[in-house]
Amino acid sequence: MIPQSYVLAFSILLLSIGALGVMTKRNPIVMLMGIELMLNAANINLISFSRLFPEGFTAQVFALFIILVAAAESAIALAIVVRIFRNHGIVDISLFEGLRW
Amino acid sequence: MSFRVLRGVIAIAFGLLAYTFISGAPFPSEILWVPNVDEIGAALFKIYGVPFEVASLIIVVAVFAAIYLVRRDVA
Numbered sequence: 001m002i003p004q005s006y007v008l009a010f011s012i013l014l015l016s017i018g019a020l021g022v023m024t025k026r027n028p029i030v031m032l033m034g035i036e037l038m039l040n041a042a043n044i045n046l047i048s049f050s051r052l053f054p055e056g057f058t059a060q061v062f063a064l065f066i067i068l069v070a071a072a073e074s075a076i077a078l079a080i081v082v083r084i085f086r087n088h089g090i091v092d093i094s095l096f097e098g099l100r101w
Numbered sequence: 102m103s104f105r106v107l108r109g110v111i112a113i114a115f116g117l118l119a120y121t122f123i124s125g126a127p128f129p130s131e132i133l134w135v136p137n138v139d140e141i142g143a144a145l146f147k148i149y150g151v152p153f154e155v156a157s158l159i160i161v162v163a164v165f166a167a168i169y170l171v172r173r174d175v176a
Contacts, residue, residue: 023109080170
């Protein structure tokens with residue numbers, strides 16, 4: 001069996017890679033991939049802590065819902081990226097300041 | 102460019118800090134392994150039936166929104 005700390009270390013590695021991709025890249029597709037990595041890190045955390053208490057499976061169901069919402073979010077975000085590319089011919093996120101505060 | 106490097110350093114430092122915290126935490130040495138696929142499947146349709154249906158509606162709305170967003174404008 002895998003120790004809990006190993007699973008959490010893997011989750012932190014995924015979260016850090018995702019945060020690195022979101023914070024350093026300007027391509028929105030790469031940023032989306034980073035967001036997905038962070039969501040999967042959260043899922044791994046939920047599953048690993050759920051397996052500490054085998055009589056409860058709420059966290060596992062919650063992870064299923066997170067996967068579902070992540071799929072919807074990816075579909076919308078990719079559609080927005082396609083729309084931006086069609087309108088401007090470029091998807092560099094730093095060039096779009098229309099929604100900036 | 103320097104801000105991007107700074108943000109990358111922040112992300113890596115966060116990972117190292119979090120690993121430092123969990124490496125010293127008193128977790129159990131092994132994770133319990135109890136198959137509970139049946140219980141999860143039953144719970145999805147009984148306890149979490151309403152959230153399951155709401156989530157399916159969210160998926161449908163997201164798919165239609167994505168199709169609407171990427172449609173070709175016919176002038």
